[in-house]
Amino acid sequence: MATRHLYVVRHGVADPFGELTEAGQRQVELLGRRLTSLPIDAVWHSPLARAVRSARILGEHLPGVAVREAAELVDHVPHVPEEIPPAWAGFFDGYDAAEAAAGARIAEALIGRFAMPADVETHEVLVTHAYPVAWLVRDALGAPPARWLGLNCGNTALTVIEHRAGLAPTLVLYNDMGHLPAELRWTGFGPGTRP
Template sequence: MAHYLYLVRHGEQLDAEHGMPDGPLSPRGRRQAELIARRLSGVPFNAAWHSPLRRAEETAQVFREVMPSLSLQPSALLFDCIPSGPSPDMPHAFQSFFHSITPAEIEAGTAQMADAVDEFFAPAREDRHDLLITHNFVIGWFVRHVFDAPQWRWLGLNQANAGLTIIRVRSAKPPVLVTHNDLAHLPAELRTGLPEAQPF
């Protein structure tokens, strides 16, 4: 049986560039949410969850407007978090990211993502399609899990706002990454949330 996870990063947050920890969607973020919701409107979702943070909740509200029969529930397992801390095998270039991160934040994020994998990667006994509206680091951790990569490898796995990642969970074999950060539903001017390209 096929169990698919449809991972959607929330739309662009209003004033995100000013470092606000959470906030409403920008007009562009709402349009991003509308387009990804319309793209997925034909999927027979069995269940749908979203992060309780405002930017993810408002993205979920747009999904409800496009798919009125979709029942979306908040899940603390999808909160934005720091999935793991620095490790000896991590490239030195990532060290600076952790300068303002506390051990308590890392401990909480590690526990959260362990529970999230147990919850959402459970094999299904029938065909199943689940929607998860969440955050960049959470999706990066799930992709890292698919490849059983080193724990630090979620760093640098970036998802655009309203990007689509699909994972197939299997019972007797490791999960499979079907698509990662698919932006086919977004015109170029709505593709936001990725790191700025650095000149060489």
């Protein structure tokens, strides 16, 4: 039975213009070293600059591995709940039905392309953004759509999901930052303790 191994990562820390910072580049370098021990077949990335640059750095650590764009990995809000939790009211303020529908279409395409078994054993790295990572985790767990809220992942944190034919997905690892020193472990979502 073939397994599709997804190594889902958020890009490195970026500046307000979407370019990797020095810390972000260091995070990606450390992640690249970690991934060298795995039989990676492909690196897919979002079309946004911070993900493109992160994927290229990873590709330098994985000689011969194809590095390609996947539009489904773009940063997007995958689901807008009908009843918005009070703590999230400001986040969703101004979202209209068209924006919510567009985000839902991208989320559906993301799941349709990557969250399924493969015909042959594959090991793929997905370089994306916090919300698509949360959406893929929520899907793997079979959780209700609104449960993507609050699943904050760190920059270059490693999440591993396996998909096998006839079985529910397996969440092997979530938000693992073991390859990063303490000063580089950050979710980007407000202050707080760094694990």
